[in-house]
Amino acid sequence: MDRKQGIVLAAFDRIAEKGFEGLRLREVARAVGVDHSTLHHHFATKEDLIAAVVDHATGQFWRSGEQADDLGSHLERLGRMIVERPALFRVLRELDLRAARDPAVREMVDGYEDGWRRALGGRTEASNVELVIALVKGVSLRPDIAPTVLRELERLISA
Template sequence: MATTRRGRPPGGPERWNALVQAAYRCLAEGGFERLRMRDVAAQVGIDHSSIHHHFPTKQDLVIAVVDHTTRQFWSTTPPEGSAVERLRGHLATLRQKIVGQPELHIVLRELDLRARRDPELREIIAGREEGWRNSLRTLLTDAAAAGALAPGVDPATGAELVIATVKGASLASDRADDVLELLERLLIRT
């Protein structure tokens, strides 16, 4: 945690980011059961009443964590290359993230589970996932137009398959390489 010269916790945007990081760590380490505003504030070195200046409610803090985690996926698809090369690059990056950043996927799965019981969070997560879904549909549509998509794969269904497979593979990170490699072989005509 960054501190000022007097040893005080950072203020402004730095404090906001520190609180989001602390909440992210709480979710990664113990799920929603361990996410307490008081504990998040303590990790940052502020009084628990001060956290409400940045996040009036726990839900506001959770939404900030959703944004923090989903932002880490914004540039996972290479901007150049054929649709197949870009899809392969995207899946390779996702494999690396699942294996190299397991806490990221733990937090995402915690958020997904919570969203099943929380309509507001479900809507927020669905909105954040829509960009990924649209990007995948476009990649798969372009691959199909180039004759590179496996026969019978509908781009919209293929996009849902990728999303579901990535989420599932993130729960068993020791098998993520094999699972996503198989997914690639199922989607792309060789």
């Protein structure tokens, strides 16, 4: 792992653990074992680092090599990810909360949601895609029940 990626992962971990309010660049630098000025060599601003965290978090949905063929398989995969990567969903919730107050983060989140819409749009009605996005973003699904809740959502949408 290169230094830049290490910085992104450390920032991701801080956001997952402490939220945006707990994201301190000096702590991120310390976690990676670099000087604060070295962090700024890779990321000129905190917003640049946040953008890299957004790319890292949202990229996990597309880098796994799995593409959902239909809504049911998409929701099944999403349920597995909630169970296997709870920190990812804590970070995504933090990003969404921050987006309500920060136009730059809102733009990043909008781009991520547009990708979600494109991924499902050809196979799923637009209103159902919006329902999935609203549910996943608006509710904190506990990992132990997420797969069941998402299966039920798919059943309701398909009915």
